Amino acid sequence: MTNTFLTIVANQNFKYDESVDFLKNHFYLDIANSTILSDNAISFEIRDFDESKKTHMKKVFTQKKIDFCFLDKFKIPSKIFLCDMDSTIIKNETLDDLVKMCGAEARVIDETSRLAMEGKIDIKSTLSSRVSLLKGKPKSMIEDVIKGIKYNQGSNTLIKTLNNNKFNTYLITGGFKPISTYVGERLEFQNIISNEFEFENDNTFKGTYVPIAGEKNSKLEFMRKLSAEKDVEFKDFVALGDGANDLGMLQNSGLGIGYNSHKIIKDNIETQINFTDLTSVLYFLQIKKEDFIR
Ligand SMILES: [Mg+2]
Structure with a gap:
């Protein structure tokens, strides 16, 4: 049996000794080693971790508003980072933002986007119908959406630090170029994988788009292609996302992380960021705050 890393991160500082005592007394963990990653993040190396303790531990951590991650000591992924855009790396749902500018009828149809992210309806059909609402509208609306983007x-720190740690970083989004290009370049992603709007005479929306990964247009499909191309196994992927269309890549990555995610992701993915910020991904990968690139 190999040792397991348990990383805990909170929005407030931990008292180190108290945290160690708490883990020992509540969960009877055999702690071989520990690393203070920052004032609010500690990693514990647990000997012969008994997985059946997880359910109870998850419950306690959640009550205490602590984000956590269990990772086999020798299975820390180190090669490829796949990151969703809308509601993950940025606060916005950028297609929603565009569609809202199209008026009342559009807003009704727009409701389908939430259902798609919850996995209740098929994402491809809702995407096509929502993009078709943009037909004939000026391309300049994109500028307004870009102005409203909140990170x-x-x-910033997440992507810069992963780049610095030799990760190949991918922004992979069901959102659209050129919005994704803007976000990806600003955050210094090395690659941007995205749907792409089609335009008429370069100034109005055609109401159609070119999908990410051909017919299937899925992130998992792209991941399969990338894995073969780069000869990198899924276990060396880290993936981050919040919606139903991220589920496949999160489930198949060495470390899949939900970020303020929809229920379908919470129900199926163990590692979640619910209380802390995006730098928790770095802590989960055992990177110390002093090594962050800002
Ligand atoms: Mg999303």
């Missing part, structure tokens, strides 16, 4: 806390 989630920690986004």
Whole structure:
């Protein structure tokens, strides 16, 4: 049996000794080693971790508003980072923002986007119908959406630090170029994988788009292609996302993380960021705050 890392992160500082005592006394963990990653993040190396303790531990951590991650000591992914855009690296749902500018009828249809992210309806059909609402509208609306983009806390540090740690970083989004290009370049992602709007005469929306990964247009499909191309196994992928269309890539990555995610992701993915910011991904990968790139 190999040792397991348990990383805990909170929005407030931990008292180190108290945290160690708490873990020992409540969960009877055999702690081989520990690393203070920052004032608010500690990693514990647990000997012969008994997985059946997880359910209870998750419950207690959640009550205490602590984000946590269990990771086999020798299975820390280190090669590829796949990151969702809308409601993950940025606060916005950028297609929603565009569609809202199209008026009342559009807003009704727009409700389908929430259902798609919850996995209740098929994402491809809702995407096509929502993009078709943009037909004939000026391309300049994109500028307005870009002006309204708000980045989630920690986004800059996350991508810069992963780049610096030799990760190949991918922004992979069901959102659209050129919005994704803007966000991806600003945050210094090395690659941007995105749907792409089609335009007429370069100034009005055609109401159609070119999908990410061909017919299937899925992030998991792209991941399969990338894995073969780069000869990198899924276990060396880290993926981050919040919606139903991220589920496949999160489930198949060495470390899949939900960020303020929809229920379908919470129900199926163990590691979640619910209380802290995006830099928790770095702590989960055992990177110390003093090594962050800002
Ligand atoms: Mg999303």
